[in-house]
Amino acid sequence: MKLHDTSLFKQQAYVNGEWVSADKTLPVHNPATGNVIAYIPMLGASDIRTAIKAAESAFHDWRAKTAAERSTLLRQWYRLILDNQDDLATLMTTEQGKPLRESKAEVGYGASFIEWYAEEAKRAYGDLIPATRSSQRIMVTREPVGVVAAITPWNFPNAMIARKVAPALAAGCTIIIKPSELTPLSAFAMAELAERAGIPAGVINIVTGDAKEIGAELTSSTIIRKLSFTGSTAVGKLLMKQCADSVKKVSLELGGNAPFIVFDDANVEQAIQGAIASKYRNSGQTCVCMNRLFVQEGIYDEFVEKFAEAVSKLTVGPGLDGDFNQGPLINEAALLKTKSMVDDALAKKGRLLTGGRPHSLGGLFYEPTVLANAAMDMKCYQEEIFGPVAPVFRFHHEDDVITMANDTRYGLAAYFYANDLSRVFRVTESLEYGMVAVNEGVLSTEVAPFGGIKESGIGREGSKYGLDEYLEMKYVLLGGI
Ligand code: ADP
Numbered sequence: 206m207k208l209h210d211t212s213l214f215k216q217q218a219y220v221n222g223e224w225v226s227a228d229k230t231l232p233v234h235n236p237a238t239g240n241v242i243a244y245i246p247m248l249g250a251s252d253i254r255t256a257i258k259a260a261e262s263a264f265h266d267w268r269a270k271t272a273a274e275r276s277t278l279l280r281q282w283y284r285l286i287l288d289n290q291d292d293l294a295t296l297m298t299t300e301q302g303k304p305l306r307e308s309k310a311e312v313g314y315g316a317s318f319i320e321w322y323a324e325e326a327k328r329a330y331g332d333l334i335p336a337t338r339s340s341q342r343i344m345v346t347r348e349p350v351g352v353v354a355a356i357t358p359w360n361f362p363n364a365m366i367a368r369k370v371a372p373a374l375a376a377g378c379t380i381i382i383k384p385s386e387l388t389p390l391s392a393f394a395m396a397e398l399a400e401r402a403g404i405p406a407g408v409i410n411i412v413t414g415d416a417k418e419i420g421a422e423l424t425s426s427t428i429i430r431k432l433s434f435t436g437s438t439a440v441g442k443l444l445m446k447q448c449a450d451s452v453k454k455v456s457l458e459l460g461g462n463a464p465f466i467v468f469d470d471a472n473v474e475q476a477i478q479g480a481i482a483s484k485y486r487n488s489g490q491t492c493v494c495m496n497r498l499f500v501q502e503g504i505y506d507e508f509v510e511k512f513a514e515a516v517s518k519l520t521v522g523p524g525l526d527g528d529f530n531q532g533p534l535i536n537e538a539a540l541l542k543t544k545s546m547v548d549d550a551l552a553k554k555g556r557l558l559t560g561g562r563p564h565s566l567g568g569l570f571y572e573p574t575v576l577a578n579a580a581m582d583m584k585c586y587q588e589e590i591f592g593p594v595a596p597v598f599r600f601h602h603e604d605d606v607i608t609m610a611n612d613t614r615y616g617l618a619a620y621f622y623a624n625d626l627s628r629v630f631r632v633t634e635s636l637e638y639g640m641v642a643v644n645e646g647v648l649s650t651e652v653a654p655f656g657g658i659k660e661s662g663i664g665r666e667g668s669k670y671g672l673d674e675y676l677e678m679k680y681v682l683l684g685g686i
Contacts, residue, residue, distance in 0.1 A: 266405065307486065467621070559573070639658045
């Protein structure tokens with residue numbers, strides 16, 4: 206791993222403005238090679254309590270700053286992240302595996318949230334409400350919720366942190382982040398840049414160690430007033446239960462089972478490009494990745510043939526060694542899950558059009574795969590694949606595909622391609638999802654509210670709405686006027 210600025214490579218946790226080690230450590234691997242690239246501290250429960258206390262003490266001064274002061278610091282952090290985009294991307298590809306081009310794009314995407322919330326910090330407006338008595342006035346102000354805990358996943362090691370830290374800090378909250386133990390280096394490097402930007406000690410803290418133990422400390426603490434989590438639905442539910450005892454505010458970004466529907470009147474070429482972008486980005490390991498591809502009967506055969514041909518041309522390799530379309534999967538469990546999804550589909554009469562096997566490169570690489578004749582009894586119909594596999598289902602009528610698209614406990618992102626205007630409105634309104642993309646395969650942006658319904662989560666990240674997650678309303682009644 207070659208960095209221009211080697212001091213961005215940190216192997217210590219960051220608590221109260223100090224870099225902290227521990228006797229026990231945990232190795233971090235490069236998924237493209239299997240090599241150990243770093244050892245990170247396994248902090249104990251008392252270290253986590255120290256971090257919570259640090260965030261609590263920093264909160265008083267941080268919230269007392271003007272929004273403009275917080276905004277300036279966020280903006281400095283944003284600039285430093287962009288100035289170091291190449292190094293941050295190299296670190297990310299080394300620990301996560303995604304192609305360097307995708308890592309660079311993610312660093313830019315993460316930074317866009319910091320810039321956005323540097324601006325939104327100044328817009329935490331309140332309200333004046335006409336009172337019911339002439340001697341009274343009613344005011345609503347908005348205050349930071351307090352100390353926040355964030356638990357983030359490995360699939361977007363930078364952006365999932367930026368999406369939480371930026372609105373939290375903008376609102377006046379301080380934060381303790383537990384990044385995924387698989388991708389902590391991006392988190393440490395972001396903390397180093399936050400320190401250089403002048404963000405005071407204790408405002409951002411990064412802790413690593415045993416996930417369960419840290420989760421238990423963070424959720425049981427009465428100092429922490431909010432948990433923001435991105436990860437699997439199973440862990441999200443567990444953390445939500447753990448937060449119930451202290452009635453914490455929660456934001457959860459959980460799993461998805463995104464339908465991607467191509468109607469007869471769609472532009473097939475554009476739909477193919479959209480489906481590839483939606484499915485194979487990050488080797489299929491994003492919560493908004495298309496999980497089920499539904500294609501209408503009239504264009505099914507043409508679509509699957511062209512789609513499979515385009516997918517067969519995607520290149521696979523280590524992200525640091527060349528400009529490949531796809532890197533490795535994150536770990537052995539991800540590889541086994543992908544294999545089992547494909548085996549299950551093939552056992553149930555799925556037809557393999559391309560891919561379908563671990564890649565000849567070995568290790569954690571898997572071939573970009575397309576399966577035709579997908580059916581509702583296959584695992585991939587209900588479960589999130591989280592790998593580079595596209596099952597293609599055939600449908601006849603609009604009503605049928607809406608029923609199938611909504612036939613899931615998830616409700617994060619949905620995509621469809623169509624040109625008939627009334628159909629576009631009908632389908633958009635019928636889809637039970639927090640986000641719907643029409644004639645587009647990628648929908649995340651800092652200016653729009655990202656989030657799901659049903660078992661995909663609670664709350665929104667990004668946009669003007671994202672700041673609300675870190676603010677509480679205070680109603681003030683002024684009498685005797
Ligand atoms: P994935 O299956 O995509 O790895 P997880 O939900 O397991 O998703 O992981 C997301 C984040 O949640 C990671 O930071 C992980 O360490 C953390 N995590 C996993 N289990 C727990 C737990 N029991 N308590 C708190 N955090 C957890």
